[in-house]
Amino acid sequence: MLRLEDFMEIQKLHHEGWSVTEIARHLSIDRKTVRKYLREAPRAYERKPKSWKIDPWRPWLRERWEQGVHNASRLFMEMRK
Numbered sequence: 001m002l003r004l005e006d007f008m009e010i011q012k013l014h015h016e017g018w019s020v021t022e023i024a025r026h027l028s029i030d031r032k033t034v035r036k037y038l039r040e041a042p043r044a045y046e047r048k049p050k051s052w053k054i055d056p057w058r059p060w061l062r063e064r065w066e067q068g069v070h071n072a073s074r075l076f077m078e079m080r081k
Contacts, residue, residue: 002029002037010037 002010006027013023020038024031054061057079064075 002033004042007037007042010034014038 006029009027010023013026018026020031020034024034027034060079061075064078069075
């Protein structure tokens with residue numbers, strides 16, 4: 001997968017009138033790759049949500065935080081009970 005900068009470079013060179021072969025040689029990539037990226041739009045990077053060990057405790061922690069308990073050590077000790 002190409003970086004966004006490479007995708008943009010392919011688009012720029014193509015709009016300047018460069019052929020697919022010239023672009024491929026200039027960027028040292030295959031002609032088929034150049035054609036592929038000329039046909040499609042860039043996709044946004046999608047990151048999968050990461051799960052954390054603390055996720056089951058989030059509602060309780062939020063509640064305690066809103067009650068004014070801002071000491072992490074104290075919250076941790078209360079969680080362990």
